[in-house]
Amino acid sequence: MSKYYSFRILADKISFLIDKKAMIKIGFLALLTLLIFIISAGLGGMPINPLHVLQVFFGGGEDMERLVVMQFRLPRIMVSIFAGMALAVAGGILQGMVRNPLASPDIIGITAGAGAAVVAFLFLFSDHNHSLTVSIKWMPAAAFIGAAIVGFSVYFLSWRNGVTPVRLVLVGIGIAALMQACTTLLMVTGPIYRAAEANIWITGSVSGSSWEKVQILAPWTIILLIIAFLSTRTINVQELGDEVAIGLGSSVERQRFFLLLISTCLVGGAVAFAGGIGFVGLMAPHMARRLVGSSFDALLPTSAFIGAVLVMLAxxxxxxxxxxxxxxxxxxxxxxxxxxxxxxxxxxx
Amino acid sequence: MLKTSLSKLTIFILTGFLMVFFIGMSIVFGYTNTSIQLAYEAFTQFNESNEHLIIRTVRLPRALIAAACGASLAITGVLMQTLTKNPLASPGILGINAGAGFAVVLSITIFHISSLQAFAWISFLGAGLAAICVYVISSAGTGGLTPMKITLAGSAISAMFSSLTQGILVTNEAGFEQVLFWLAGSVQGRKLELLAAVSPYLFIGWTAALMIAPRMNVLAMGDDVAVGLGLKLGRIKIFTGIIVILLAGSSVAAAGPIGFIGIIIPHIAKKIIGLDHRWLIPYSALLGASLLLAADIAARYIIMPREVPVGVMTALIGTPFFIYIARKGLSQS
Structure with missing residues (x-):
């Protein structure tokens, strides 16, 4: 019996090769995620027995428990899960693309761009009494626009007869520093009340989550995650280096753009609702690599679950x-x- | 690039005058208008008028700190770029500023330390910690210390320390206001005592940097050649590292983490005065001081009556330059 499962569908357009052992590990991680999900829903100012939590999920439980679990805890746990997954997978994609385990959305400035956009949003739309003149619901939109602008600026500024991973990272580091400077400038010149608020957001927090946010974040992340999982073979080839990838018939530049697009969109969604939670994008793929090896077919799902667990625990x-x-x-x-x-x-x- | 010693000396002296000119401008210009006449009187016949007080207690310390920090950061930039063979190396990018910043914020907010002497040492500790982390991380794995690995390790460490700093600030809002402006990198409102507290370390750092200059020339030829020529590589690297920590740590203690001076200046200086470190190090110091002074003067005028932190100014000037080098400089390696 072979060590690997292979899937081929749509006339070989989509294919996977997954280590059987890795699949068992992914299964365990999924269970772990579920377990922490239930425990996390039970813990807090009013502790609830995990069994009662399960009852609540299936429509039972006392009214008070229902309220606490469904309205207060579940939205933020859901946001944690999706943000964690998105950041981890985005990090994994970037690391494969750049061929360096130190790359992450934080380092190439995507998170910092979203941060600068949010601070700009808080200051631009505040009146003299420090209250916002437009709905706070637009803040995620601002974050997303910031992330997207930075993602594309980094890509185009590093274009010079194509984009090499080295240039992409270096330009990204520069842009990240610029974005941080802009954020600092706005925080120093704006009212200190807003600065403290902005700082909490930049640090990354899921405390303001609601079902409305989950409704936007969940489909966005799920669709992008599916696209990411479907493009694992592209990343596998990219990780071999440009020469090999070209030799194997990949259109390297186009795929690189596509991969950067996916990870920017993932990060944009995550930071829009959970702020600049750092190190998940750097750490989760790294941990995943130690668990299941460096083939992205297994690596991406593993990182996704690790990312979810990390943010939920945090x-x-x-x-x-x-x-x-x-x-x-x-x-x-x-x-x-x-x-x-x-x-x-x-x-x- | 200038070839003869005479032309180098001329440009060196001219840049020296430029720096003195900027120090003068830094003392004279600002929100409270003064004149050179007034500035001169403030030191010769002090009459306790408002202007005289501002010149003596606000403007002068500010100008001197900007000059000292600019010079130190430029020297660290030269040393680090030669040491790591990385055109993007600087205390800002490699996380040394962030490490020192974290250490100082920790000491202010959590341990409530306010002794100026202690600040310097805490700052060295943070800078040293960050430098060791970056070195260890980037020399791990295969292929040795490639420029790419050092840069990435530096930004990872930098990201780590700034997240930790942010974490402290979020949980400690009282401290937030106190350190926000400092963290942005600023020479405003610093006392002369602060400069006095770090000045011994600065002088040691500057002298050591000048002494080590001939060896840096050998090191620049590549590690193999340097060993072949009889340079004790390990010893020289540790020595250089200590100078970097002293200078960068002192700058952060005095003015907060100011970035990009360490990247921009060595490149400009090399273009003007050439690759000989015996010229390059002192010349970069003058140029770095001039740039930081100029940036600080500009920072007072952009959103008058408020001020932009000078660290933000250097980032705004420096980023396009950084991207230019990133596009060009590393593409050969």
């Missing part, structure tokens, strides 16, 4: 561990993620 710790004080999830993804990430890098020497 939010869970942030809203439960410090009593009445709520710490943004982004603080934990950075505080736990960054040292762990360094440890991984040093260990893989």
């Amino acid at each position: 939010d869970l710790i942030g809203r439960t561990a410090f009593g009445p004080l709520e710490v943004p999830a982004g603080v934990f993804t950075a505080a736990i993620g960054a040292p762990y990430f360094i440890y991984l890098l040093v260990k893989t020497k």
